[in-house]
Amino acid sequence: MHVLSNPRPRAAGSLVALLVLLGGSALAQGPTYGVGRTPTPEEIRAWDISVGPTGDELPPGSGTAAEGARIYRIRCAGCHGRNLEGGREPRRAPRLVKTEPGRDVDPWDAGRILPYRSPYATTVWDYINRGMPLYQEGTLTADQVYALTAFLLFRNDVIAEDLVIDAESLPQVEMPNRDGWAPLPDWKPGSPRLPGYPF
Amino acid sequence: MGVKRPDRREFLRGGAALAGGLTVGAVEPAHGQAPEPERFIRGEADMIAYGERSPFVTSVRIPHPPGGRESPDAFGLVFHVAAPLQDSVGTITPSSLHFVGTTRGSLMPEIDPSEHRLMIHGLVDRPLVFTMEDLKRLPSVTRLHFIECAGNNARATHKTVQETHGMTSCAEWTGVLLSTLLEEAGVKDGASWVVAEGTENVKGASSFPLAKAMDDCIVAYGMNGEAVRPQNGFPLRLLIPGFEGIFNTKYLRRIKVVDRYYMNYNDYGHLRRDSVRAALGYQIGPKSVITFPSGGQKLSGRGFYEVSGLAWSGGGAITRVEVSTDAGRSWQEAEIQGTAHRMAHTRFRLAWNWDGQETQLMSRCTDEVGQMQPLPTQVAEHFNAAPDPSYRVPGLDNTIQPWRIASDGSVHNARA
CATH class of the missing domain: 3.90.420.10 (Oxidoreductase, molybdopterin-binding domain)
Known part of the structure; x- marks a missing residue:
């Protein structure tokens, strides 16, 4: 029996070397194949719906919990329930409010509630924006997504009812689980699943 | 789709006549030839242009988890469906039988590749x-x-x-x-x-x-x-x-x-709250399973069987597969089919003579980084939990799968 390691690609490096040998002005850091086109900054902004913990990608707009409550009733309650309790068959939408009231409830003991357990409030915004409402994705405005995020965070006792959520305030929201989660292992080629674990 | 082929004897008669007319009338098989098929599949344009499997092969994907939502559901959504590994041979899963996972039940996007x-x-x-x-x-x-x-x-x-x-x-x-x-x-x-x-x-x-x-x-x-x-x-x-x-x-x-x-x-x-569970739900561990004989199949009687299965690991190539035919008391080295590729299903085989007695078949594998597929009890012991065979391991379960062969040849899941 043979164990075959996938060979590492060498074509890119040798092509660069060839170009350099041929006396071209190609820099080692330059593109090798010259395939693909450069997108415009506007194009990138339009495509880039990934909102990370710093919130750098958040668009202009704002919203409050009161506004969010109105939008929730119209766009979300049908599946997630009037009181955010979650849906039944055939639309098993997740519960959106923690099972116990109060500011100090352990995020790991209050149900798997995205707007409470997530370490970053930006994740709530990102998910509503990219994935909600189910099969009507992309139909909420940025203001509506800010408002719904504010509503969910308020109903989970994370923020005050009157806090205006926008690109500046959202990344500053301190989630209860900010430091309560385990980072993933530092992956390198040839890593086992978990150092010291033989299985 | 089967049809009688009407012209066969006529054709043979004609051929025989051309060959010299030695025999006129019925042509009998000469040297113990196998019986001719009675039915033939009529060629149809679609089938010729894009092949079909035999109507006798009926293996299909099923909802996962078992008894879970049907795909498609009333809205046309697709949920998880599992591949029929019991019928698999070799290492490739046909695309039409490859398992499908969807994030939360999806409509499949219809994408024009020229626009993508x-x-x-x-x-x-x-x-x-x-x-x-x-x-x-x-x-x-x-x-x-x-x-x-x-x-x-x-x-x-x-x-x-x-x-x-x-x-x-x-x-x-x-x-x-x-x-x-x-x-x-x-x-x-x-x-x-x-x-x-x-x-x-x-x-x-x-x-x-x-x-x-x-x-x-x-x-x-x-x-x-x-x-x-x-x-x-x-x-x-x-x-x-x-x-x-x-x-x-x-x-x-x-x-x-x-x-x-x-x-x-x-x-x-x-x-995850703790780093062990986070790590064990990330890169996939060494895992194998016997696909023949496996649950729901039936051995026709004592005698020779080739035990066969699949092994894979997120850690790299499979380097070793062992099979036990006596419920884990002893292990034999299985043959690995061809080249074991990295992060790929690897087919293993072991010759086995079943003596007709009830027993259990199991397989376990080792990968190139030295990780070995465990019993649930081994994982329990590692984490200082009670060594219970029904222990639920953290992360994606890669524990050894036992199949019980009953004395009537029927095969059953022996997992606790």
Whole structure:
């Protein structure tokens, strides 16, 4: 029996070397194949719906919990329930409010509630924006997504009812689980699943 | 579709007459030839243009978990469906039987490949947009890789290997290494993670380490010698070999290089309180299962059987598979079929003579980084839990699967 390691690609490096040998002005850091086109900054902004913990990608707009409550009733309650309790068959939408009231409830003991357990409030915004409402994705405005995020965070006792959520305030929201989660292992080629674990 | 072939005897008579007219009338088989088939499949244009399997082969995917939602449901949504591993031979899962996982029940996007674009941006020197034509101009690789769903956890209530293990499949994937695209774009200093995004309803996005992106990930347009199929991500999907299924983003449209874990919704799904569970729900461990004989099958009597199964690991290539035919008391080295590829299903075989007595068959594998497939009790002991055979291991369950052979030859799941 043979164990075959996938060979590492060498074509890119040798092509660069060839170009350099041929006396071209190609820099080692330059593109090798010259395939693909450069997108415009506007194009990138339009495509880039990934909102990370710093919130750098958040668009202009704002919203409050009161506004969010109105939008929730119209766009979300049908599946997630009037009181955010979650849906039944055939639309098993997740519960959106923690099972116990109060500011100090352990995020790991209050149900798997995205707007409470997530370490970053930006994740709530990102998910509503990219994935909600189910099969009507992309139909909420940025203001509506800010408002719904504010509503969910308020109903989970994370923020005050009157806090205006926008690109500046959202990344500053301190989630209860900010430091309560385990980072993933530092992956390198040839890593086992978990150092010291033989299985 | 079967039809009687009417002209056979007439044709033979004519042939015999031409050959010299030695025999006029019935032509008898001369040297104990096998009986002729009575029925023939009439050629139909569609079948000739695009082949079909035999009507006698009826193996299909089933909902996962067993008894779960039917796909499609009343709304046309597709949920998880598991591959019929009990009928598998070799290492490739046919594309039409490859398991399908969907993030939350999806309509399959219908993407015109001429319209599809892949954007690479973020912490790169040169953001780039590729058409499918562009991607096919670039140096390509073809590799065997399995994909396994994080929900592929065997339970005592499961009856067949399709129920216990059907959420893994293996295909031959063709595409461009992600590292080729990232080198073309030029990764900036300070980059550490990559976010991949697909086009389906949820626009599924996962963060994975830049080190993995530069190692062996494939932006794949080919699957088993043809275009990736819609249920598997047509026209373009990401392969992150050895990582849990959800990372392998279908309908890939965007790759963003970033400087931190982005905690996308799919990442939130991997959120764990303790680091052991987080790690064990990430890269897939060494795992194997006997597919013949397996639950629901029946041995016709004592005598020779070739025991056969599949082994795979997210850690690399399978280096060893052992089989026990006596409920784990002794282990024999199984033969590994051909070359064991990295992060790919590997077929193993063992010759076995069944003496007709009740017993249990099991397999266990070892991979190139030295990880070994455990019994549930071994994992329990490792974590100082009670060594209970029904112990639920943390992360994706890769424990040994026992099949009980009853004295009547019937095969049953022996998992506690």
